[in-house]
Amino acid sequence: MDRSDAPSLELLRIDPAVHRNFVRWNAVPTPRETTGFMEAFTGRSGFRPGFNALVDVRNVSVNAKALQLRNLATARAKATSLKQIGKRAFVVSDDMSFGVMRMYFVMHENTPGNYAVFRAFPDAMQWIDIPENYCLPF
Numbered sequence: 484m485d486r487s488d489a490p491s492l493e494l495l496r497i498d499p500a501v502h503r504n505f506v507r508w509n510a511v512p513t514p515r516e517t518t519g520f521m522e523a524f525t526g527r528s529g530f531r532p533g534f535n536a537l538v539d540v541r542n543v544s545v546n547a548k549a550l551q552l553r554n555l556a557t558a559r560a561k562a563t564s565l566k567q568i569g570k571r572a573f574v575v576s577d578d579m580s581f582g583v584m585r586m587y588f589v590m591h592e593n594t595p596g597n598y599a600v601f602r603a604f605p606d607a608m609q610w611i612d613i614p615e616n617y618c619l620p621f
Contacts, residue, residue, distance in 0.1 A: 535569035535611035541576040572607035
């Protein structure tokens with residue numbers, strides 16, 4: 484699927500029934516995109532700060548430089564004034580993205596939340612307690 488015209492970040496679903504948010508990265512977001520997304524996301528109907536999130540990063544080759552990651556982590560921390568944040572499970576498709584996402588999470592150590600990166604949806608779903616038979620929006 485060609486995602487070249489899609490925004491860097493997409494909120495696919497807020498599901499109050501299972502207390503989950505579903506997000507897709509189509510590109511590595513800039514700090515400005517992250518800030519705008521977080522502001523719009525937290526203002527959506529049905530959003531609750533304690534919901535866990537499943538984030539699909541499979542379409543992105545995450546090979547950002549350290550400075551880009553630090554800037555993104557700083558923007559995300561500034562955009563998040565939430566005191567209660569659930570788990571964030573990121574699903575990637577390659578080893579480089581896996582390693583870079585792990586570094587990104589280290590930069591989040593002083594912000595609320597619990598982050599993990601996975602190579603497959605079943606492991607990510609289990610970590611944030613999504614039932615096996617749940618129909619994902621990806």
